[in-house]
Amino acid sequence: MITSNRESGLGRYDIMLEPKRGWLDGYIIEFKVIHVERGETLENGVKSALKQIEEKQYGAALWSRGMGAERIKKYGFAFEGRRVLIGNEDTICRTRGGDEYE
Numbered sequence: 001m002i003t004s005n006r007e008s009g010l011g012r013y014d015i016m017l018e019p020k021r022g023w024l025d026g027y028i029i030e031f032k033v034i035h036v037e038r039g040e041t042l043e044n045g046v047k048s049a050l051k052q053i054e055e056k057q058y059g060a061a062l063w064s065r066g067m068g069a070e071r072i073k074k075y076g077f078a079f080e081g082r083r084v085l086i087g088n089e090d091t092i093c094r095t096r097g098g099d100e101y102e
Contacts, residue, residue: 009057018062026062027073028053034080042085045078046092 001018008016017027030049034040053059059072078085085092 009060011056013058025071025073026067028058029075032078034078042078042080046076046085046087049076
């Protein structure tokens with residue numbers, strides 16, 4: 001099930017993907033728009049999104065349904081025009097206008 005902008009924990013997440021089958025992982029996705037003129041970077045945007053997921057405890061809705069923290073995957077997406085940076089605790093994947101690069 002896909003839900004958006006619903007309350008969980010101490011705030012409202014952007015997107016949550018909750019599995020219909022109990023053994024599958026759940027996903028929480030938070031988006032950030034970056035303003036270069038304010039000195040913001042894509043990397044800081046991803047970090048900010050991931051920090052927000054943790055601080056606001058967006059996983060609470062999944063925890064309340066019995067999903068363990070290790071099965072909740074968290075992703076931050078940072079956008080600046082056509083550039084996007086996607087990351088989780090372990091990995092960052094950059095895209096530029098739809099093309100992947102490291």
